[in-house]
Amino acid sequence: MESVLDAQGLWEKIKPVTDGAIDEKKNKIARAIIYQALPEDILLQVARNRSAKDIWEALRVRFLGADRVQRARLASLRREFEQLRMQETNTIEEFAGKLSGFVSRYTSLGSTLEDEVLVRKLLDSVPKKYLQIVASIEQYSDLDTMPFEEAIGRLKAYEE
Incomplete structure (x- = not known):
């Protein structure tokens, strides 16, 4: 998933390089790409998160644990x-x-x-x-x- 987002120039939405303003269009695209890779049951659990970064963090905690x-x-x-x-x-x-x-x-x-x-x-x-x-x-x-x-x-x- 990291490679796909990076290839699309969207990995910065997950791991920002700078503290610049959030590009909402890129955030939505990154979120959509992540959603496409998730099974429905997991998608429903992380869908409440609005930013790609928050979704990624929720998935990281879920699958890698604390x-x-x-x-x-x-x-x-x-x-x-x-x-x-x-x-x-x-x-x-x-x-x-x-x-x-x-x-x-x-x-x-x-x-x-x-x-x-x-x-x-x-x-x-x-x-x-x-x-x-x-x-x-x-x-x-x-x-x-x-x-x-x-x-x-x-x-x-x-x-x-």
Whole structure:
């Protein structure tokens, strides 16, 4: 939704850059775009809000929860991420997909997972049959700057 509003030049109605006057026409367009994306039951709950910013805030609180709840969800997600390990039956592609899923979930909670963390998690979580390639990658590459996709590619090449 943020991308759609930004592409239409309307994201400033949600997160104003300046304290300028509210352009009522842009506010109405932003509100209409948000309404189009909502199911009817949720739409009826936020329709009382007149500004796009107020609607967005109501949705944010509803779906992300209060800051305390959001922090608790993030802590739970971190624990789940730390415990994740690649199974012997998983392919590199499958496990990389799981890690990418965590990136999306972190983002939805307002946090990020850096490539460095993902690369280290990937290399630390693979089964013993990958030990040789992992040792080689760790010895000859800078893991702090290696893109996640590059680590996936190297492991996939070894897997094949």
